[in-house]
C-alpha cells in the first residue's frame with residue numbers, strides 16, 4: 001500500500017513549504033500617517049502570491065498530514081471510529097440547527113419535539129423508561145448516571161459507599177465512580193475474559209451502590225451470565241450501570257433494560273453519528289428505569305398536558321444541570337437524523353455488520369487472539385511491543401488499533417473495524433497487520449517512516465504543546 005504524508009522538514013522529500021516560501025511578494029506599506037507607535041509599524045510585508053489551485057492543493061496536502069476516517073480504515077477498538085454520513089452534517093447546517101437556546105419554548109416547538117423524539121428513540125433502543133440528553137460525552141454520562149444512582153440510594157436512606165468495576169473496564173468508569181465520591185472496587189475478570197460470578201458475589205454487599213458493566217465487554221465478549229449478574233447485584237441492593245460505548249454490537253437485537261440494567265449512557269458519537277476525536281464534541285445521554293427517573297438532570301422534554309406541544313420540565317428530585325441549556329444540541333440533532341434515516345431495520349443491520357466485520361478481521365490476521373468469538377471488536381496479542389506495532393501500521397496507511405488495553409491481555413491490540421468497512425478494506429487492513437507481524441524488530445522500533453511526525457515524546461507533547469510555526473522553528477534552532 002502506498003502511503004506517504006507531506007513533511008514539515010525542508011531537507012526531506014515531500015516537503016510542503018509554507019505558503020510564503022512557495023512564492024511571495026514584498027508589499028510596501030506607507031505608515032507615515034499611522035496612529036500606531038513607531039515601533040509597531042512596518043515598512044513592508046511579505047505576502048504569498050499564489051493561484052487558487054496552488055492554494056487549494058497546499059491545504060489539501062496539509063490535511064493529509066493528519067490521519068482521519070476519510071483517509072482509510074480506523075479500527076480503534078472501543079472508540080468506534082466510523083464514517084459518519086454527511087447527510088447528518090447537512091441537516092445540522094440547516095438554519096433550524098442554529099436556533100438560539102434562550103428562545104421561548106413556544107417559538108422552538110420543532111426543536112423540542114425533535115429532542116423529545118430522540119429521548120423516546122433512545123429509551124426504546126436501550127429499553128429504558130426515561131432519558132436525559134444533557135451530558136456532553138460518554139464519560140459525562142457515566143458521572144451523571146452514578147450521581148443519579150447515588151441520589152436514589154440516599155433518598156432511600158441507603159448510604160452505600162462502593163462502586164464495583166471490572167478490571168477490563170474503560171478508565172472513565174473508575175474515574176466517574178471516584179469523582180462521585182465512591183470507593184472503587186476493582187473486579188478481576190474470569191479466565192474466559194468475562195465476569196466471574198464467584199468473584200462478583202464476593203465483591204458485592206451492603207456497601208455496593210452499583211456495578212458498572214460494559215456489554216459486550218472491552219474484549220468484545222458478551223456477558224452471557226448477564227441475568228445472573230443482575231440478580232447478584234440487585235439482591236445485594238445495588239444498581240446495575242450499563243456503559244453504552246459498545247451498544248453498536250447490540251443495536252436492534254438486545255436491550256440493556258431487558259438484561260436488568262437500571263441506568264446507562266449512550267455514546268451517540270460512537271453508536272450513531274457525529275465524528276469524534278480530540279475530546280469531542282459528543283453527547284452521552286443517560287437512560288434510567290422508572291424508579292430513577294425523578295433524579296435525572298434538568299431540563300427534560302415532555303408533551304404539554306393538552307397534547308398540543310412540548311415543554312421543558314425539571315424532574316421532581318433532579319440532581320440539577322450537568323450542561324448548559326439542552327446539551328450538545330447539534331450532536332443530538334445528528335444522532336436523531338441518523339436513527340430516523342436508518343430505522344429499525346437499518347440499525348439492526350448495522351449491528352450485524354459490526355459483529356461480522358470484527359470476526360472476519362480476527363479470522364484474517366496472524367496474531368494470537370486469546371478469546372472469541374467476538375461481537376463488534378476483538379483483542380489480539382502482539383509478539384512485539386504493541387505501541388511499536390501501532391506506529392508501524394501507520395506506514396501502511398492504516399490507523400492502528402487501540403493498544404495496551406485492556407491490560408488483561410499482554411501487548412493488547414484492540415481492533416474494531418465497525419460496520420462501515422467493506423471486505424476489500426478489511427482484507428487490506430489484515431494485510432497491514434500481517435505485514436507488520438512479519439517484520440524485524442529494528443523496522444518496527446524505528447517506525448513510522450512515512451508520516452509527517454515520527455516518534456514524539458507524547459507526554460511532552462501533551463504537557464508543553466508547541467502550537468505555532470515559530471515555536472517549532474525555535475525548537476529546531478535550540479537543537
Ligand SMILES: *Cc1c(COP(=O)(O)O)cnc(C)c1O
Pocket residue numbers: 078079137138139140169170172173214218243245246267282284
Ligand atoms: C469511549 C468510552 C467511554 C467514554 O466515552 P466518551 O464519550 O469518550 O467520554 C467509556 N467507556 C468505554 C468502554 C468507551 O469505549
